[in-house]
Amino acid sequence: MRWMWIDRILELEPAKRMVAIKNVTLAEEHLHDHFPTQVIDGETHSALPIMPACFIIEGMAQTAGILVGHASNFQEKVILAKITKAELRRDVIPGDTIRYEAVIDRLDPLGASTTGTISVFDHSCGSWTEIGDIELFFSHVDQNRAGVEFPEENFVFGSNFEALLSASNLPNL
Amino acid sequence: MTRDEILTTVTEVLEEALGVDEEDVTPEATLIGDLEAESIDFLDIVFRIEKAFDVKIEQGELFPDNVAQNPEFVQDGKVTQKGITALKERLPHVDFTEFEQDPDVTKVGDIFTVDTIVRFVERKLAA
Numbered sequence: 001m002r003w004m005w006i007d008r009i010l011e012l013e014p015a016k017r018m019v020a021i022k023n024v025t026l027a028e029e030h031l032h033d034h035f036p037t038q039v040i041d042g043e044t045h046s047a048l049p050i051m052p053a054c055f056i057i058e059g060m061a062q063t064a065g066i067l068v069g070h071a072s073n074f075q076e077k078v079i080l081a082k083i084t085k086a087e088l089r090r091d092v093i094p095g096d097t098i099r100y101e102a103v104i105d106r107l108d109p110l111g112a113s114t115t116g117t118i119s120v121f122d123h124s125c126g127s128w129t130e131i132g133d134i135e136l137f138f139s140h141v142d143q144n145r146a147g148v149e150f151p152e153e154n155f156v157f158g159s160n161f162e163a164l165l166s167a168s169n170l171p172n173l
Numbered sequence: 174m175t176r177d178e179i180l181t182t183v184t185e186v187l188e189e190a191l192g193v194d195e196e197d198v199t200p201e202a203t204l205i206g207d208l209e210a211e212s213i214d215f216l217d218i219v220f221r222i223e224k225a226f227d228v229k230i231e232q233g234e235l236f237p238d239n240v241a242q243n244p245e246f247v248q249d250g251k252v253t254q255k256g257i258t259a260l261k262e263r264l265p266h267v268d269f270t271e272f273e274q275d276p277d278v279t280k281v282g283d284i285f286t287v288d289t290i291v292r293f294v295e296r297k298l299a300a
Contacts, residue, residue, distance in 0.1 A: 081213040084190070106220045110232065111213070113220055137217050 004160055005059035006100060009066070009168035017103045018067040022059050024051050026094035051092035056118065057083060060134045064102035064114040066161065068138050071107055074157045081111065082137035088118065090131040097121040099128055102136075111139045179226075179294050183287060186221045190214055198287055205282040222290065228297050233263060235293050240281060252276040266293040 011019040024031075031049035038045045061080045069078045092098060102116040118132040165171065184198040191208050204210040210218070215236045223230050232238055237260055240246050246256030257276060261269055272284045 082217065084217070106224070108216070108220070110216050113217065137213060139213055139216070 003058075004062065004164065005055055006062050006164070009063075009164065009170060012067070012070065012170060015067075015071040015104060015107060017101070018063055018070075019102075020059070020063040020066075020100045022098045022100070024092055024094055024096045024098065028094075030055070031094060049094055051096070051098075053086070053088055056088060056092060056098065056132070057086050057134060059098060060100050060102060060116045060118065061136060063100040064104075064116055064136050065138060065156070066164075067102050067104060068107065068112045068114065069157055071104070071112075072140070074154060076140040077142055077154055077156045078112075079139045079141045079156065080136060081139040084113070084135040084137055086132070086134045088132040090120065090129075092120055092131070095123070109140065110143045111137065113137050174298055176291065176295060179291050179298075180287075182225050183222070183290050183294065186218065186225050187287065187290075190217045190221050200286065200288040200291065202287050203283050204285045204287070204289075208287075218290070222294065226294055226298065228294075230297075235264075235266075235290070236285065237264060237281065240278070247278050250278055252278055252281065266296055 006020040035048045037047045099119040105113045116134045119128040119130045
């Protein structure tokens with residue numbers, strides 16, 4: 001089972017743009033370790049649950065990856081090849097809703113580049129605040145084999161992606 | 174567009190694509206050896222050059238394509254004369270003089286420098 005870091009797809013403009021959200025909850029176990037209550041030099045530091053930046057990046061990679069995959073009707077194996085840029089200007093904490101907006105800059109038979117913005121819903125004022133930018137580069141791995149063989153089946157887009165598309169009222173794979 | 178203007182834009186492209194500093198991007202710097210480009214970076218560079226100079230670059234036009242997988246072009250780890258001839262035809266912006274002395278296939282990447290890209294763009298804009 002692939003570890004999913006988006007909960008729902010809200011908008012999809014094929015081969016152009018996609019918006020997805022993730023609700024961050026204190027029930028997620030990794031938040032208990034990032035960071036737990038710690039005693040350092042005899043001083044107790046309270047637990048500080050913060051969504052790890054690597055998982056926020058993975059959420060954008062899944063959003064942009066589905067957008068790129070959808071453009072080929074999920075026939076290509078879309079692999080994250082490079083995180084060109086990742087800038088996060090604020091911590092994400094339990095209770096936040098993350099909004100991922102990914103846009104395809106360039107789509108080619110060999111791969112795609114995307115830019116994306118990350119926003120967090122501010123419950124105190126009922127609006128979204130932009131907190132980061134992530135640029136990614138994807139390879140259509142079958143077109144860039146360099147002599148390497150990959151399995152025939154599309155191991156990138158599995159059943160859990162299908163469940164996500166269904167829940168978002170999008171056509172199945 | 175002058176050669177210096179092209180070099181300035183190519184430098185900006187490489188800074189963004191490879192995360193390198195401006196002072197590292199000299200005309201003679203090799204993309205793999207000096208600027209630590211990896212295979213996927215070459216596609217990223219192609220995309221960015223297309224955007225920066227508003228040109229369309231075909232697959233295999235700026236960087237070689239599938240040379241190592243072609244048994245006619247590579248034998249016993251060396252690029253054959255047929256391979257070198259094919260590369261020269263496909264990549265007229267590349268200087269193969271040094272490579273021809275020791276055409277080790279693992280060294281194909283070393284022939285691509287910042288200046289190679291500048292020459293490519295010069296030819297492309299002049300076409």
